[in-house]
Each structure stands twice: as structure tokens, then as C-alpha cells.
Amino acid sequence: MAVSLIEATTAPTPSDWSDPDVAAAASGDRDAFERLYRRNVNRVYSLCVRMCGDRMRAEELTQDVFVRAWEKLALFKGESLFSTWLHRLAVNVVLNARKTDGRHDARIEDDDDGEAAGRLTAMPHAPGDRMDLDAAIAQLPPGARRVFTLHDVEGYKHEEIAEQLGVTTGATKAQLHRARMLLREALTR
Numbered sequence: 001m002a003v004s005l006i007e008a009t010t011a012p013t014p015s016d017w018s019d020p021d022v023a024a025a026a027s028g029d030r031d032a033f034e035r036l037y038r039r040n041v042n043r044v045y046s047l048c049v050r051m052c053g054d055r056m057r058a059e060e061l062t063q064d065v066f067v068r069a070w071e072k073l074a075l076f077k078g079e080s081l082f083s084t085w086l087h088r089l090a091v092n093v094v095l096n097a098r099k100t101d102g103r104h105d106a107r108i109e110d111d112d113d114g115e116a117a118g119r120l121t122a123m124p125h126a127p128g129d130r131m132d133l134d135a136a137i138a139q140l141p142p143g144a145r146r147v148f149t150l151h152d153v154e155g156y157k158h159e160e161i162a163e164q165l166g167v168t169t170g171a172t173k174a175q176l177h178r179a180r181m182l183l184r185e186a187l188t189r
Contacts, residue, residue, distance in 0.1 A: 022082045026073045037066055044090045050149040051094045053138040061097055065090045136186045140179050147172050148179035
């Protein structure tokens with residue numbers, strides 16, 4: 001896992017980074033990388049949970065993100081914040097995992113049967129209790145959940161989402177509309 005000498009020479013100089021731990025980690029400092037991990041793990045995990053809807057799978061994906069980050073840290077150019085670079089890496093890891101799991105199609109499709117695809121199950125809660133939005137998002141059909149997370153939670157534009165998922169902009173807009181309608185229905189029960 002150490003950075004090779006060739007990689008270290010092509011990486012930006014430490015002055016290119018605002019965070020000294022990034023430069024140290026790129027040079028092979030495991031303690032610096034551990035500090036980066038601790039500062040960013042919760043945000044990466046939250047993103048993975050929201051995108052895949054499965055906490056166990058999200059834990060695996062979070063670990064994959066940080067393994068990939070360690071391997072590719074020498075490629076970080078310092079043109080953005082490390083957290084921004086890591087966020088983008090996390091989105092790519094989740095999307096690539098979907099492809100390699102054999103569940104990725106050329107367009108966004110739902111894995112639900114026709115009857116369940118149009119609605120979310122009622123969220124169990126007592127009157128006056130606050131609805132768990134994360135639980136409601138997790139119940140969305142996979143395509144709608146991914147688009148909702150990328151657009152409304154992470155702030156990506158429809159064009160960016162369409163490119164990432166390999167679909168049309170119209171498909172992302174339709175999935176976002178569907179996700180919002182299903183969430184509205186679930187949250188008003």
C-alpha cells in the first residue's frame with residue numbers, strides 16, 4: 001500500500017494542498033491517512049447508505065472507498081478540497097459496485113414488482129413521532145433512490161447524474177419526480 005517513488009514524484013507538492021495530512025498520506029504516512037479516514041468516514045458512509053439503501057452493503061462500500069483512496073491518493077491534484085475528491089470517489093465506487101453486481105441496466109429501472117413500485121410501505125411511527133427520512137429514502141425503488149440522493153441530497157445537476165448513470169436527463173428528472181412523490185406520500189401518512 002506504500003506509494004511508489006514514481007507516483008510520489010508525479011503527485012503535487014505539499015504546498016499545493018491546504019491540508020497537511022493529505023500530502024503526508026500521499027507520501028505514504030499511514031497515520032496521516034488514518035486521520036483523514038476518521039474525519040471523513042461518517043460522511044462517506046452516509047452517502048453510501050443513501051445511495052444503496054443497505055447499511056451492511058454501505059459498510060463494505062465505505063471500506064472500498066478508503067482502500068481506493070489510499071491507492072489513488074497520489075493522483076489527487078489538489079485542484080479541489082480532499083473531501084470533494086473523496087466524495088466523488090465514493091459516488092463512483094457505489095455506482096461501479098452496482099454495475100459489477102450485475103444490477104446495472106442501460107436505463108434506470110426498478111427492481112420492484114409492478115404493484116409495489118408505485119408506493120412506499122407505511123412507515124411505522126406513533127402520532128407525534130418524527131418520521132425517519134433516511135428510512136423513507138431507503139424504501140424508495142433503487143433508481144429513484146439513487147437519483148434523489150445524487151440530486152436533492154448531494155446537489156448534482158441532472159446532466160451530471162445522467163452522465164454518471166448512463167441514462168438520459170429526462171430519465172433522471174422522471175425518477176426524481178417519482179422519488180419526491182413517493183416520499184411526500186410516505187411522510188404525510
